[in-house]
Amino acid sequence: MSVPLVSLRGARYAYEDGPTVLDGLDFDVAEGRALALLGRNGSGKTTLMRLLSGGLRPDAGQLSVDGTPVTYDRKGLLRLRTSVQLVVQDPDDQLFAASVAQDVSFGPLNLGLPEPEVRARVAEALAALDIARLADRPTHLLSYGQRKRAAIAGAVAMRPRVLILDEPTAGLDPDGQERLLDTLSRLRASGTTVVMATHDVDLALRWADDAALLTPSGARTGPAPALLSRHQLLAEAGLRLPWGVAVEGVLRARGLAPVDGELPRTAEELVQLLGVRRV
Known part of the structure; x- marks a missing residue:
């Protein structure tokens, strides 16, 4: 069995003066797979993402890359x-520089990279997100989708190598959602493993290879179509x-499911x- 790209073993985390959010959690991110992370509010999704990206340190257990x-x-x-990056749900919690290009350059500059390399990375990232035309735009003048x-x-x-996104489609109109999903597809094609936290089970079924459900009894991970068909687990x-799962059941029951495809x-x-x- 191949070694997971990122893994947590026996992870426990409790906030100061608060309840334990995660305890004894084992969690893997497989390279090259699109993973949807789902669960009710308070299930620990945000905590897990911050543990995976190093924003939090587990009280017990081990994170490995x-x-x-x-x-x-x-x-x-x-x-x-340099291996794992987290993008939070509200872009205004992340953007702070005067212009888009300046903001995008912040991380590479902190790596101590030479200026030509920083410029190349900024241009590459802006092109990947289809916002090269906004390089000099003040961040406070951007639309929500642009931010x-x-x-x-x-x-x-x-x-x-791993890009973790917290509710990336939240607040976007349908066209904005489709454009973002197209962008994520291009990033995946270029070799980036993407983890997306979402409440949208329809999006998870459509987009993800694998799904991870955070339940009171622990995390359940598997191929998205199979996992998201388990009624009791979803409940x-x-x-x-x-x-899509409900429609699939109706089509099969009425003999309308395609033989191929x-x-x-x-x-x-x-x-x-x-x-x-x-029909």
Whole structure:
């Protein structure tokens, strides 16, 4: 069995003067897979993401990258953050520089890279997020969707192997969501492993290879279509059944499921399927 790109073993974390959020958690991020992280509010998603990215240190347990334990000194954290980057849900919590290019350059500059390398990384990240035209735009004049992209570009400029996104589609209109998903597809094609925390089970079913559900009895991880079809597990995680799973059941029951090809995961795909079958 291959070594996970990032793994937590026996992780425990409790906030000061608060309850224990995670205890005895084992969690893996496999290289090259799109992973959706789901769970009810308070289940520990944000805490887990911060543990994976080094923003928090577990009270017990071990974080490893490529099988090598992470150390929490300056050198160890720098090494971790060149491998794993977290983008928080609200871009205004992450953007602070006067212009987009200045903000995106912050991480590479902190790595001590030479100026030509920093410029190259900024240009690469802006192009990857399709915001090169906004390089000199003041961050406070950006739309919400543009601020989301700028925040992600700042993480991409670090060239991480794992990009962790907290609710990246929240607050975006349908067109903005589709454009962001296209961007994530391009990042994955270039070799970036993407982890997305979301409450949207339909998005998780459509987008992810694997899903991880945080439940009161621990984390449950597996291929997204199989895991998101388990009614009892979804209920335990405080989630509803995905639309695509429900539609799949109806199509199979009525003999309308395609013999070859994938079942519909969106309303548009369902209309196309039924149109082809002239139903």
